[in-house]
Amino acid sequence: MQRPLLVKTRRHATSDTDARAAAAAATAAATAAVPGCPSTPTPDPTSGSKMDAAFGPTFSAVAPGTKAEASSTYKQHRRTPSSSSTLTYSPRDDDDGMPPIGTPRRSDSAISVRSLHSESNMSLRSTFSLHEEEEDTEPQVFAEQPSVKLCCQLCCNVFKDPVITTCGHTFCRRCALTSDKCPVDAAKLTVVVNNIAVAEQIGELFIHCKYGCRATASAAGGAAASTSTVAGKPGAFEVDPLGCPFTIKLSARKEHEASCDYRPVRCPNNPSCPPLLTMNLEAHLKECEHIKCPHSKYGCTFIGNQDTYETHLEVCKFEGLKEFLQQTDDRFHEMQLTLAQKDQDIAFLRSMLGKLSEKLDQLEKNLELKFDVLDENQSKLSEDLMEFRRDASMLNDELSHINARLNMGILGSYDPQQIFKCKGTFVGHQGPVWCLCVYSTGDLLFSGSSDKTIKVWDTCTTYKCQKTLEGHDGIVLALCIQGNKLYSGSADCTIIVWDIQTLQKVNTIRAHDNPVCTLVSSHNMLFSGSLKAIKVWDIVGTELKLKKELTGLNHWVRALVASQNHLYSGSYQTIKIWDIRSLDCVHVLQTSGGSVYSIAVTNHHIVCGTYENLIHVWDIESKEQVRTLTGHVGTVYALAVISTPDQTKVFSASYDRSLRVWSMDNMICTQTLLRHQGSVTALAVSRGRLFSGAVDSTVKSSAGGCPEEEGLSLNAPFQPLDGSGHVDVDGRRR
Numbered sequence: 001m002q003r004p005l006l007v008k009t010r011r012h013a014t015s016d017t018d019a020r021a022a023a024a025a026a027t028a029a030a031t032a033a034v035p036g037c038p039s040t041p042t043p044d045p046t047s048g049s050k051m052d053a054a055f056g057p058t059f060s061a062v063a064p065g066t067k068a069e070a071s072s073t074y075k076q077h078r079r080t081p082s083s084s085s086t087l088t089y090s091p092r093d094d095d096d097g098m099p100p101i102g103t104p105r106r107s108d109s110a111i112s113v114r115s116l117h118s119e120s121n122m123s124l125r126s127t128f129s130l131h132e133e134e135e136d137t138e139p140q141v142f143a144e145q146p147s148v149k150l151c152c153q154l155c156c157n158v159f160k161d162p163v164i165t166t167c168g169h170t171f172c173r174r175c176a177l178t179s180d181k182c183p184v185d186a187a188k189l190t191v192v193v194n195n196i197a198v199a200e201q202i203g204e205l206f207i208h209c210k211y212g213c214r215a216t217a218s219a220a221g222g223a224a225a226s227t228s229t230v231a232g233k234p235g236a237f238e239v240d241p242l243g244c245p246f247t248i249k250l251s252a253r254k255e256h257e258a259s260c261d262y263r264p265v266r267c268p269n270n271p272s273c274p275p276l277l278t279m280n281l282e283a284h285l286k287e288c289e290h291i292k293c294p295h296s297k298y299g300c301t302f303i304g305n306q307d308t309y310e311t312h313l314e315v316c317k318f319e320g321l322k323e324f325l326q327q328t329d330d331r332f333h334e335m336q337l338t339l340a341q342k343d344q345d346i347a348f349l350r351s352m353l354g355k356l357s358e359k360l361d362q363l364e365k366n367l368e369l370k371f372d373v374l375d376e377n378q379s380k381l382s383e384d385l386m387e388f389r390r391d392a393s394m395l396n397d398e399l400s401h402i403n404a405r406l407n408m409g410i411l412g413s414y415d416p417q418q419i420f421k422c423k424g425t426f427v428g429h430q431g432p433v434w435c436l437c438v439y440s441t442g443d444l445l446f447s448g449s450s451d452k453t454i455k456v457w458d459t460c461t462t463y464k465c466q467k468t469l470e471g472h473d474g475i476v477l478a479l480c481i482q483g484n485k486l487y488s489g490s491a492d493c494t495i496i497v498w499d500i501q502t503l504q505k506v507n508t509i510r511a512h513d514n515p516v517c518t519l520v521s522s523h524n525m526l527f528s529g530s531l532k533a534i535k536v537w538d539i540v541g542t543e544l545k546l547k548k549e550l551t552g553l554n555h556w557v558r559a560l561v562a563s564q565n566h567l568y569s570g571s572y573q574t575i576k577i578w579d580i581r582s583l584d585c586v587h588v589l590q591t592s593g594g595s596v597y598s599i600a601v602t603n604h605h606i607v608c609g610t611y612e613n614l615i616h617v618w619d620i621e622s623k624e625q626v627r628t629l630t631g632h633v634g635t636v637y638a639l640a641v642i643s644t645p646d647q648t649k650v651f652s653a654s655y656d657r658s659l660r661v662w663s664m665d666n667m668i669c670t671q672t673l674l675r676h677q678g679s680v681t682a683l684a685v686s687r688g689r690l691f692s693g694a695v696d697s698t699v700k701s702s703a704g705g706c707p708e709e710e711g712l713s714l715n716a717p718f719q720p721l722d723g724s725g726h727v728d729v730d731g732r733r734r
Contacts (some may be wrong), residue, residue, distance in 0.1 A: 139237040141213045143206040149509040150202055153183050153304055158204055160164065170195045203251030210253075210264035212244035213237040293318070298325060348407040419704060420661060420690060422471045422675045426457050426699040428465050433693030436684035437479035437486070439500055445684070445691055446486060447699050448476030454488055456503060459689070467503045471496050480519035480526065487526060489516030495528060497542050506542040511535060522562035523579060529557030534569055536583060542604055548583055552576075559599040559608070570596025570608055587623055591616050600639035602648050602664060609636025619668065631657055640683035640690065651690055653680035659692055659702070675700055 006040045111403075144157030146158050154175035159569040161173040167187035176189050216238045230411060244262035250384040257263065265281055267273030270290035285291075291309045293302040295318035302312045313319055438445055442461030454469040454476055474491030481487070485506075486498040512530035520527050526537040526544060534550040534557055554570035562568075566586070567578040575589040575596060594611030600608070605626070606618040615629035615636055634655025659680055661671040678695030685691070692704045 004670050022404075041170055042250070050264070056072070062086050078428070085096055098513070102262045118531050139210050139213045140210040140250070141210075141237050141239060143208060145581055146205055148203075150198065150205075154179050159195075159198055162198040162202070164193050164195050165190045166190045166192055169602070170198055200251075203249060205250050206247045207250050207253060208239055209244035209246050209248060209260055210257060210263070211260050212246065214240035214243065262485075289654070293324070295319065295325070317460050344379050420671060420673065421704075422673065422700050422704045423689075424463065424701045426455075426463075426465070426701070427697070428455055428468075429453070429697045429699075431475075431697055432678070432681065432695040433697060434477050434681050435479045436476060436479055436682040436693050436699065438684045438686040438691065439481055439486075440686050443686075446479050446481075446487060447682075447693055448490075449697070450475045452476065452490075454479070454486075454498075457699070459686070459691075467502065469498060469505070471505045474515070477515060477517055478519040478528075480521050482521035482524070482526065485539075485542070487519055487521070489519050489528060491515040493530075495519070495526075495544065496669075497544070499542075507544070509537075509544050511544075517556060517558045518560045520560040520562045520567075522564075522567070526564065527560050527567060529560050529569065531556055531572075533557070534560070534567075550578065550583060552585065555595060558595065558597050561599045562602050563601055568601060568606065570599050572596075573610075575599065575608055587616055589623060589625075597635055598639040598652075600641050600652070602641050602643065604648075605664060607639055607641075607650055609639050609654075613654075615639075615652055615662075617664075629662060629667060629669070631660055631672075632658065632671050634679065637681045638680065638683040638692075640685045642685050642688065642690070650684055651685070653683050654690055656680040658682075659690075673702065677704075 006360075016600075061548065100551065111524055142158075150158055152159050152162075152172045152175050153169075153170050156174075159170065162170050163173045163176055165176055165182065167182045167185055167189070169182055169184055170187070176191050179189055181187065182189055214237060216236050220729050231480075244260050246256065246260075248256045258633055259278075261279035263275065263278045265274060265276050265278055267284060267288060267290070267593050269285070269288050269292060273284070274292065276284055286306055289305050290303055291305060291312065293300040293309075293312060293316060295316060296302070298318050300316060300318050302309075302316070319327065326380065405459050426445075426447070426488050429447065429449040429451055433447050433449050435448040436445065438459075443458065444466070445457040446460045447455050447457065449455070452470070452472050452474060456466040456469065458464055458466055469488075472488065472490040472494065474493075476488055476490050478489035481485065481500070484500045486500050488496050488498065489511070489512050489637070492513060493510065493512050495509045495511045496505055497509070498504065499506050512533065512535065514531040516528050516530055517528040524539050525547065526539055528535045528537065532551070532553045532555065536547045536550065537544040538547045550569075553569070553576070554574060555572045557571050559570035560567065562580065565580055567580050567583075569576045569578065572595045573593070575591060576585050577587040577589070578584065579586050589606070591608060591610060592612075593614040593616075596608050596732070598609040599607070601620070604620055606620050606623075608616050610616070613630065613632045613634060613636065615632070616625060617627040617629065618625050627653075632652065632654040636652050636654050638653040640651045642651070646721075649670075650662045650664055652660045652662065654660070654719075657674060657676050657679060659673040659675075661673075662668070663670050676692065676694040676696050676698065676699075678699055680692050680694045682693035683690065688703060689698055692702065693699045
């Protein structure tokens with residue numbers, strides 16, 4: 001094997017700049033593609049701050065060397081007597097147990113750091129291979145003290161097999177697999193990808209050949225050689241001036257140490273010969289007195305030196321039979337191989353026979369199980385058939401009764417007021433509409449959109465966009481009115497206060513650490529919902545004073561409704577009911593169908609819409625679930641209520657682009673409206689009118705009764721709004 005180039009110098013280069021930059025960019029790209037990992041820019045190998053961004057806030061790479069240094073990517077360096085800054089690990093029991101040659105000298109000082117692992121993690125070592133265990137115990141004496149940025153924060157040592165975890169930080173693979181939480185942000189540790197850039201930088205660090213290291217005097221005496229040495233493990237190491245004089249790159253250590261002249265070896269002739277260095281082996285073999293005859297395995301008892309060995313071969317009786325003995329050995333070896341192959345074939349056939357027997361047993365069990373299921377299904381079908389026949393009989397009786405009432409004229413005339421019709425469309429937003437709010441005293445409608453704006457619509461006279469409110473840096477997700485103030489919540493985690501009279505922004509509050517999903521007001525308080533939290537704010541003029549934060553929520557709070565005495569909040573499969581004055585949770589309703597996206601409260605019922613198409617109804621007094629309404633085929637994003645002395649109607653908006661009208665008297669769907677071109681995400685009601693916002697960027701107005709009875713005429717012309725929006729009046733052309 002060709003020996004690596006040896007150079008007498010103390011200064012050494014880091015990894016090649018271009019190769020490291022490409023590796024760092026690939027690592028950062030892999031990190032950004034993983035869900036949960038923060039998106040990071042491409043690392044610049046000449047900038048520590050960019051390396052911070054790529055590999056975590058505390059794990060930047062060492063600053064690279066000069067261009068000339070970077071080009072020397074595979075050179076070894078002879079150490080100087082001043083080489084004293086070292087990082088060591090416990091020794092590897094290698095090369096027949098021979099320690100490095102040399103005697104301890106107390107004059108060599110070393111900064112030694114041992115690999116630290118807690119005793120609680122020792123039981124997990126069985127998950128690693130023996131090769132990994134041996135690599136961990138090899139002595140590593142660095143020529144210069146490594147940068148702390150190349151050290152793992154879990155074991156406090158230079159990274160071994162560095163990996164990037166889901167939190168964006170870099171740790172040793174062993175540390176990441178044997179630790180539960182990140183020491184920086186307490187996030188759960190899960191390995192995502194190898195940190196190639198950091199691994200290459202560590203590979204460019206220079207270390208002393210392990211055959212040029214020795215145990216420190218304190219470690220040899222049984223005492224800890226360093227304050228960081230783990231008690232009960234082998235001591236630390238320091239430079240041995242009598243050992244191998246070369247420093248090598250960490251990535252090239254195996255190549256060098258495999259051919260190092262200072263590597264301890266034993267005489268191949270007799271283990272009783274004294275320990276040797278590789279450089280002395282050839283000279284020893286010329287003088288060794290324990291050379292055996294090459295035919296000793298056939299019974300030749302000769303043992304001597306090189307001179308007598310050559311003389312013996314001339315008279316050895318086995319030398320003449322050398323070819324015959326070799327052929328016999330070859331045939332015997334072939335027979336052994338054939339026998340081993342036959343043994344493997346027999347073992348394979350036995351395993352296949354066992355598997356076939358298991359499959360046969362499993363098939364028999366499955367067949368018996370299927371027969372049992374078939375019998376059970378047949379019995380169940382018979383019962384269902386009998387039940388269906390009873391139901392059909394009851395339906396026939398009911399139909400006969402209804403026909404009799406129709407013939408007698410008891411049902412009365414058709415009431416067109418029960419049918420809701422779309423009267424017009426507000427157009428102007430440049431993105432999906434996510435929330436609506438009505439200021440009834442001024443007949444104003446506010447709509448919030450993904451275009452980060454709030455539009456103010458006149459719903460009484462001009463039906464035009466009065467103004468576009470701008471101020472948020474994210475999607476507008478929630479709107480709420482208290483007095484003459486409009487409150488808007490956004491994905492930018494803020495709440496903005498607007499004066500409705502002047503339509504001007506008067507205050508901005510940094511409300512949550514996550515998007516503000518919903519807002520509601522009651523008793524001069526504003527409630528805001530976000531991830532696992534509801535904040536309660538006292539309204540003081542244009543200011544919001546944080547009064548309390550309601551916790552104990554299991555997911556995003558996307559729905560809030562306030563009544564005179566209670567606050568209702570919806571999260572994952574849960575509705576919590578809070579006392580509006582004490583702000584204590586007084587009841588919890590368990591739902592099904594995933595997260596709660598919408599809530600409505602009537603005089604007699606609590607209604608919620610869920611992620612999985614369902615609408616649940618509870619009795620408001622007993623808190624017992626009375627019905628589950630089905631019909632939608634997508635998430636129920638919004639609910640609204642219109643109540644009259646005669647009846648109560650609940651409107652539901654869904655991902656399936658439909659609006660459904662539900663009669664709360666008999667819990668049935670009385671009407672389905674399909675007027676939007678995208679998912680319907682928001683509802684608002686005012687004076688018997690229903691406003692709906694959707695992903696198609698429009699807001700539609702619907703009302704009951706004949707269209708001519710409302711403010712818009714079916715024959716009204718198209719009304720543009722000076723580029724900021726318009727109302728498209730429904731007519732026969734739709």
